Amino acid sequence: MKLRKNVAVSEAGLLFNPVNGESYSLNPIGVEILNLIREDKSPEQIIKVILEKYSTDKATFEKDYFDFIGILEHHNLLESHEETNA
């Protein structure tokens, strides 16, 4: 899973998609997860990092994590599998 090329994320959490000009505001945990995605961490690694750092249970975070990934996919911010494998 990779963030699309050229998608920019500011330190303050503003995500900009240069292809369609859309901007999104992320909360601090969203920025953290996005940075882990950009470091090519797997979903398992990301879940592990977050669970070690914050007091939440695995089931709750997994649900929130996959919801978040679903939103990124919905807004076309992640590379498709074909693009990732190309």
Add this chain to the structure above:
Amino acid sequence: MKKRTLNIAVTGLNAIDSPGPGVSVIRALHEAASFNVNIIGLSYESLEPGIYMHDLVARTYSIPYPAAGIDTLLARLEYIHEKEKIDVIIPNFDAELYPFIKLEPKLKAMGIHMFLPTLHQFEERHKVNLNDFGRKYGISVPHSKVLYDLNTVHSLPSEFSFPMIVKGKFYDASIAYSIEQVKSYFNKISAKWGLPIIIQEFVHGTEFNVTGLGDGKGNTIAAVPMRKQYITDKGKAWGGISIADEKMLDMTRKFLKNTKWRGGFELELMKNKDGELYLLEINPRLPAWIYLAVGVGQNIPEALVNLALGEKVKPFSTYSVGKMFVRYSWDMIVDREEFEQISIYGEL
């Protein structure tokens, strides 16, 4: 090396809720790297704000409306040229392009240069001909129909579903949700801009614009796509952001290559939820948001002037993505004497 100073006349100095491109074009020209400018404003009405922007416009002359005829316009331009020695004219209204295109050879003989689409290009891209244009050049356009008679609107539901767009031949467009609304907009728009009225299929999606410049030989000299971020009730962008959409740039290059478009232009595009692009309209002139193109590294008005003067212009290859324009309106304080001067003598 000392830069030459060009006398450039510009129209479109108005700034109502659907602003003219003139002031933005003038700002761009003042920032040109290849020449200095002395700007001559050409106005149709005494309250066009550009007339009173003395830091941008050196002198303004009123010119007759296109309805007054080509000869009247030519006589006025001859008078202005005698006083100002105009090097280049940049017309910025759709409605005045026809007389200026017609006058291009005569003005050139006087030493006044322009860089306009040919009459064929101007007519072919017209809203009235958009269906044929799309078919001929393989560009997706929404289905449209030209109406000359109010009585024919009753047949529309067999061809279009609601909502549909009702458009004027030069300006104005409204979304109609019923036959009654179609009739009402037909009357309202035709009273202002005349016939025909164009009915266009409504495409749901996000609006984008591309501005650029074609060299008349099929080459793309400049192209900058923009997403409208803040849209007025007239559909005008009051804020926008430069984007990097290869599909849009490809469509622009295809348009320029196939039509051999000469001059500035604006493409109005709609992207539906499946990512398909539709060309809604081709404006045969620079748009009011042209200063964004300058802000992202493509001074299109400067390139247009150089092409008009017959100089070689290197195509722009890059621009900054993610730069925004945010429009503002500004109240100027103007002495009544200035208003009188332009109203009574037609010069300021």
